[in-house]
Amino acid sequence: MLKSSPLTLVLLLTSVLLTSACSRHSIYETAIDWERSGAGLEASTINVGELDIAYLHNRETNNGDTVVLVHGFAANKDNWTRMAGELTDEFNVYAIDLPGHGDSSKPMDLGYRLEQQVSHLARIIKALNIETMHMMGNSMGGAITALYAATYPEQIKTAVLFNPAGILEYPSELTDLVLEGENPLIPSKPGDFKRLVDFAMEEKPFIPWPILGVMEEKAIANQAINEVIFADIRDAGLNTDFRDTIKLTQDPVLIVWGKKDRILDYRNGEFFKQAIPGSQLILLDDIGHAPMIETPEESAQLFLEFSKPYRSQID
Secondary structure (H helix, E strand, O other), X not given: OOOOOHHHHHHHHHHHHHHXXXXXXXXXXXXXXXXXXXXXXXXXXXXXXXXXXXXEEEOOOOOOOXXXXXXXXXXXXXXXXXXXXXXXXXXXXXXXXXOOOOOOOOOOOOOOOHHHHHHHHHHHHHHOOOOOEEEEEEOHHHHHHHHHHHHOHHHEEXXXXXXXXXOOOOOOHHHHHHHOOOOOOOOOOOOHHHHHHHHHOOOOOOOOHHHHHHHHHHHHHOHHHHHHHHHHHOOHHHOHHHHHHHOOOOOOEEEEEEOOOOOOOHHHHHHHHHHOOOOEEEEEOOOOOOHHHHOHHHHHHHHHHHHHHHOOOOO
């Protein structure tokens, strides 16, 4: 399968700029489509009740297991594209825009507490006719994945939690900033998105300037819904119900955490490990809050090794 790279992306953008008078948004869409295609993915939308849900899935299905990927707060399905490119030859991948995020519907009054988002995700998975799956989640998506595995154990083959939210025994730089009335996760003005990328990731991916600008515009446009969602989930780490629920988990769980995470302190990983029976914890040096973006090949390999005993198709 053809895999995209920073060099091929630069060549593609140069070609677009030289051959047409494209707007920055056109360049953005071209680049995103190129990344998705190179990963073996394509975009679709499904109606789930009152919601339109956007998601990525394999361009070509195969006989492998299904993998569902759950992004974090204020993120979207394309956070998984580069890692998914390591998986689509063997698995049927679904990267979903949760309600309130990405290209999905964004009702202000839907309810975005973690347990509510688990219910929303369960409806989406049912609409996609997915019966069993491996699930991976990052940050807020990691907390949702942990709760989902505990709530619907019969559906989950394995779960991987990348830098999950949900337990805050150790505060972080983000915690201190939020307490001071500042939230770098919610861009509100030009320059904020680059600051967010720098804050969230130690190993930052290559993002050409036209794409970065459009990403910032989208993030600023989502400020209002992001504030609603953050308010709904901000106290999850102080909620004992979360820990009581994930203690019921019966499925195999791998916890992966970047030690340079400034959003969620990696030392909380030990408390996840203690709470989830039989779970494993792997710490990554020199990686920040989003391992699947910062080190997609290694992240995919960790999943492949962990999931192998539990897969329907074993090489």
